[in-house]
Amino acid sequence: MQNRTIAAISTPYGRGAISLIRITGEGAFAICESVFKPKSGKALSECRHASAVYGDIIFENEIIDDGIATVFKAPNSYTGEDTVEIACHGGILVTKTVLDALLNAGAYPAEAGEFTKRAYANGKLRLSEAEAIMDIIDARTPSALKLANASGRGRLSDEAEKIYSRIKMLLASIYAYIDYPDEDLTDVTVDEMKNELKSLRDVTARLERSYKTGKAVREGVRVAICGKPNVGKSSVLNMFTGEDTAIVTDIEGTTRDVIKTQAVCGDILLDLSDTAGIRQTSDTVESIGVERAVEEIKKAELILAVFDTSRALDTLDRDILKTLENETAVKIALFNKTDKECLLDTKEVKKHFEHFVCISAETKDGKDELDSLINRLFTDGAIDYGTPYISNARQYSEVCKCKSGLESALSALENGLTQDMASFDLEDALSAISRLDGREMTDDVVNEIFSKFCVGK
Ligand SMILES: Nc1nc2c(ncn2[C@@H]2O[C@H](COP(=O)(O)OP(=O)(O)O)[C@@H](O)[C@H]2O)c(=O)[nH]1
Ligand SMILES: [Mg+2]
Incomplete structure (x- = not known):
């Protein structure tokens, strides 16, 4: 039910200096007035929008605390409600x-995300803005925070809005052609339509590509560090985390379980x-570790294959080259232990890899080069915080559908097919972009013809 008044604790569960309890809905002021008594004696509903009052908090006729109530009035609050x-x-x-006092006075407990859901339902936020708020809360790195702000604050929404209006204009021109072929109702030529379609396709293609960056920054890239025993895999992990995350020894088979952790890389x-180092072994525990290593390789988006440059290439290394042969993930060969004399024929390994970096996990030599290579491979160029980024699979899927609709419409026109063929594809593109921002699909394209092209004149 949209109108019921809901309340929730908005701060994390736990002991702290201050907690915030929020209540929203038609009955927010009336319910709060029976729980919160301003010292001034003024009713909350009489307070100005965005004003704070000091008072006592009452439950079962007893003062349980004193605090501050901030009053926000519809429609200017976050949710759009009182x-x-x-x-x-x-x-x-x-x-x-x-919270119990508010529930006792008639509020309902809020569901997860219900305040933001109401903000969206009341037109205070577009869907992509609501998603950007979640991204701000979830941000674990400065880049993720900056990116969430780049796409939030209405930027992605505005971009989607522009694409939406441009597709609608195109459709209006096409429908004018179809419905009134003999009348000169539109000054847009087919060539101009094609150019507009190309330009729209490029705009959506940029958004589509931006997801690569959005995903790597927000969710992270899945990386498997693999190689034969003792090449320095655990040392590479520790180089990324900057801590002794995994045990490092010169004993083969030190790492048996998969050790998972996160690290910021640029x-x-x-x-x-x-x-675990990949090799045939009679040790039961280690061989389970080897199986798990192979599973991790299969799930990875990036495989860091570690080779020890202080030893000659052997059959174990060659087995690993074979294991990785059919993997489609991005693969980087790491030539480790470059602080020691080089005895490895790197040429043979290089044949199997598009990318390689020479490093010393011990001295951290080559780490910067590795970081920038990984960033180059998993982002779409340097991040431009002035433009919106697609940040989740839902938005990505709608952008892809929009782009493919635009491409099909373009090829229909280029192949000399009738314009109504193109219009079907454009309708698909239009609904995809309107879904991107959760806008209600309204079929007001027809009205658009009359308003924009003055058909009645
Ligand atoms: N000199 C040198 N030794 C290294 C380097 N990386 C790892 N090692 C040593 O190689 C041995 C095996 O390292 P470890 O990280 O446990 O290898 P893993 O079995 O592949 O995980 C340890 O004695 C490390 O100190 C490096 O870059 N230079
Ligand atoms: Mg190890």
Whole structure:
């Protein structure tokens, strides 16, 4: 039910200096007034929008705390409804009791994300803006935070809006051609339509490509570090984390389990898996580790294959080259231990890899080069925080559908097919871009013809 008044604790569960309890809906002021008593004696509903009042918090006729209530009035609040935010002392029990008092006075417990859902339903936020808020909360790196702000604040929404309007204009021209072929109703030629389609395709192609960066920055790249025993896989993991995350020894078979951790690499996040050295072994535990290493390789988006340059290439290394042969993930050969004398024929290994970097996990030599290579491979060039980025699979799928609709419409026109063929594809592109931002699909294209092209004149 849209109109029921809901309340929730908005700060994390736990002991702290202050907690915030939020209530929103038609009954927010009336419900709060029976729980929160301003010292001034003024009713909350009489307070100005965005004003804060000090008062007592009452539950079962007893003062349980004192705090500040901030009053937001519809339609200017976050949700678009009357809203009160009560800041009380941050004890677990006192916070929960304030919420209980509000529920007791008639509020319903809010569902996950319900405040933002209401903001969206009340037209305060577009869907992509709501998603950007989640990205801000989830951001684990400065780049992720900056990227969420680049796409939030309405930028992605505005971009989608522009694409939407341009497709709608195109459709209007096409329908004018189809419906009134003999009348000179539009000054847009077929060539101009084709050019506009090409330009729109390029705009959506940029958005489509931006997901590569958005994903690497927000969610991280899945990386498997693999190689034969003792080449320095665990040392490479520790080089990324800057800590002694995995045990490093000169004993073969030290790492048996898969060790998973995250590390920041330039602008992106890496979901790293350090694995057992791949070899035939009679040790039961180690051989399970080897199986798991192979599984990690299969799941990875990036495989870092480590080779020890201080030893000659052997059959174990060659087995690994064979294991990686059919893997479609991005593969980088890491020639490790470059601080020692080189005895490895790197030429033979290089034949199997498009990318390689010489490093010393011990001295961290080559780490910068490796970081920038990984960033280059997993982002679409340097991040431009002034433009919006696609940040999730849902948005990506709609952008792809939009682009493919535009491409089909373009090839229909280029192949001399009738314009109504192109219009079907354009309708698909239009609904995809309108879904990107959660806009209601309204079929007002027909109205658009009359409004833009003055058909009645
Ligand atoms: N000199 C030198 N030794 C290294 C380097 N990387 C790893 N090692 C040593 O190689 C041995 C095996 O390292 P480890 O990371 O456990 O290899 P893993 O079995 O592949 O995980 C240890 O004694 C490390 O100290 C490096 O870059 N230079
Ligand atoms: Mg290891």
